[in-house]
Amino acid sequence: MKYFLFIVCCLLSLSCKKLITVDTPVSELPSDQVFNSDVLADAAVADIYYVLSGYYTGSMLTVINGMTAGELSTLNPSYTVYVNNAILPGDPLILFTWRDFYKAIYRANAVLEGLATSTNISADKHAQLVGEAKFLRAFSYYYLVNNWGDVPLITTTDVTQIASAPRATVADVYQQIMSDLQNAVLLLPGTYSSSEKVRANKWAATAMLARVSLQWGNWQDAETNASLVINSGVYLPLSSLDSVFLKNSRSAILQIWLKDGFTIAGQTFQPSNASTFSFFPLTNDLINAFEPGDKRKDKWTGTFTYSGNLYYYPFKYKKKTAAYGDDAEYLMVLRIAEQYLIRAEARCRLNNIAGAVTDLNIIRQHAGLADLPADMDQETCLLTIEKERRVEMFTEWGDRWLNLKHTGNLSDSTNALYPIPQQERNRNPNLTQNEGY
Numbered sequence: 001m002k003y004f005l006f007i008v009c010c011l012l013s014l015s016c017k018k019l020i021t022v023d024t025p026v027s028e029l030p031s032d033q034v035f036n037s038d039v040l041a042d043a044a045v046a047d048i049y050y051v052l053s054g055y056y057t058g059s060m061l062t063v064i065n066g067m068t069a070g071e072l073s074t075l076n077p078s079y080t081v082y083v084n085n086a087i088l089p090g091d092p093l094i095l096f097t098w099r100d101f102y103k104a105i106y107r108a109n110a111v112l113e114g115l116a117t118s119t120n121i122s123a124d125k126h127a128q129l130v131g132e133a134k135f136l137r138a139f140s141y142y143y144l145v146n147n148w149g150d151v152p153l154i155t156t157t158d159v160t161q162i163a164s165a166p167r168a169t170v171a172d173v174y175q176q177i178m179s180d181l182q183n184a185v186l187l188l189p190g191t192y193s194s195s196e197k198v199r200a201n202k203w204a205a206t207a208m209l210a211r212v213s214l215q216w217g218n219w220q221d222a223e224t225n226a227s228l229v230i231n232s233g234v235y236l237p238l239s240s241l242d243s244v245f246l247k248n249s250r251s252a253i254l255q256i257w258l259k260d261g262f263t264i265a266g267q268t269f270q271p272s273n274a275s276t277f278s279f280f281p282l283t284n285d286l287i288n289a290f291e292p293g294d295k296r297k298d299k300w301t302g303t304f305t306y307s308g309n310l311y312y313y314p315f316k317y318k319k320k321t322a323a324y325g326d327d328a329e330y331l332m333v334l335r336i337a338e339q340y341l342i343r344a345e346a347r348c349r350l351n352n353i354a355g356a357v358t359d360l361n362i363i364r365q366h367a368g369l370a371d372l373p374a375d376m377d378q379e380t381c382l383l384t385i386e387k388e389r390r391v392e393m394f395t396e397w398g399d400r401w402l403n404l405k406h407t408g409n410l411s412d413s414t415n416a417l418y419p420i421p422q423q424e425r426n427r428n429p430n431l432t433q434n435e436g437y
Contacts, residue, residue, distance in 0.1 A: 035114035059264035065398025085415040089422035108137040131187030138180035198257035223346035235336035241299040255330035266317030281311035295368040
């Protein structure tokens with residue numbers, strides 16, 4: 001009998017539908033029991049979000065991508081390999097990030113297999129959970145394929161197949177991502193399952209579809225999907241910069257719920273006290289990209305002095321200890337500002353310069369900047385969008401790194417992919433290594 005591992009603490013409360021976290025115990029139940037109840041099946045899906053909120057996928061991926069992309073530096077010699085693109089196949093951060101994404105994929109596959117044979121889940125809940133599992137699988141594969149290129153494409157829990165799975169082409173992985181997201185859009189409701197935006201809905205899947213379409217160069221699809229999210233009327237791009245990353249942010253499309261209301265990113269980037277420093281300051285190159293008067297520099301960066309030098313650090317997440325109520329922060333996954341940036345670039349590449357500038361100006365207005373003129377040429381428009389995206393989306397899930405890839409602006413294309421973890425290659429003889437490692 002197949003068994004499905006899940007954390008009992010991930011049960012949802014019947015009153016508010018939030019995750020309840022308890023340290024113990026971890027239990028293993030037969031899958032026919034897990035998927036025999038709306039509540040237990042819901043908890044199984046919630047556990048996938050939990051994996052993605054962890055130290056590696058939820059924080060260190062942003063750090064590694066940020067250093068690789070030149071938006072983060074480091075004052076810790078142990079991390080200079082990421083700044084210098086000198087990562088080795090045995091690197092532990094690369095290994096554990098890879099494993100956590102595949103852990104999320106395995107759990108999504110287990111949910112999909114369990115739901116496929118379940119007869120006791122209500123129809124609406126069944127559709128929602130299948131949609132969420134497909135969304136989360138697509139989300140995980142998106143980061144795998146963009147960081148490692150060809151990767152094993154696993155849609156089963158069969159350990160025999162998993163153990164020897166070869167690398168699938170980037171095109172095949174993207175095809176699976178698009179298929180999962182398109183299905184998720186059809187299955188998920190347009191509303192949220194609780195008062196908070198901590199479970200994917202139709203708009204989260206549509207927003208992710210817009211992101212993937214842009215990365216893959218499907219400009220019309222990117223514009224169409226971003227417009228659907230923007231025109232839904234659910235999200236506000238002009239919310240206060242101070243409230244963007246709070247749990248009740250009106251600009252949030254999807255956040256990951258955190259028990260104590262603070263993020264690992266908030267702990268990672270901030271100095272621990274006034275006399276210490278951040279291991280990962282922002283680069284001068286990024287700081288110099290902010291225009292004079294840009295409120296994002298004032299609100300989303302902090303400063304510290306080390307060895308007589310002034311440094312800036314990411315300060316989007318303000319909390320580094322427990323916070324509750326309206327002051328709590330959740331891990332941002334998707335937000336409406338990105339959809340305007342996606343649509344701006346798609347419109348620009350489709351030669352709708354005026355429409356692109358209109359979207360850019362919406363982003364600039366909430367940063368306190370003057371509107372841009374609409375009479376720029378396409379090349380200037382694309383460069384302006386890249387600059388605007390850089391100062392809006394810095395240190396969010398490696399956005400800068402992925403953007404440099406799809407725009408073709410990497411300074412060294414030979415370092416566009418990370419090494420396949422050597423420990424994974426030792427376990428699976430069909431895993432080849434990326435060029436240069």
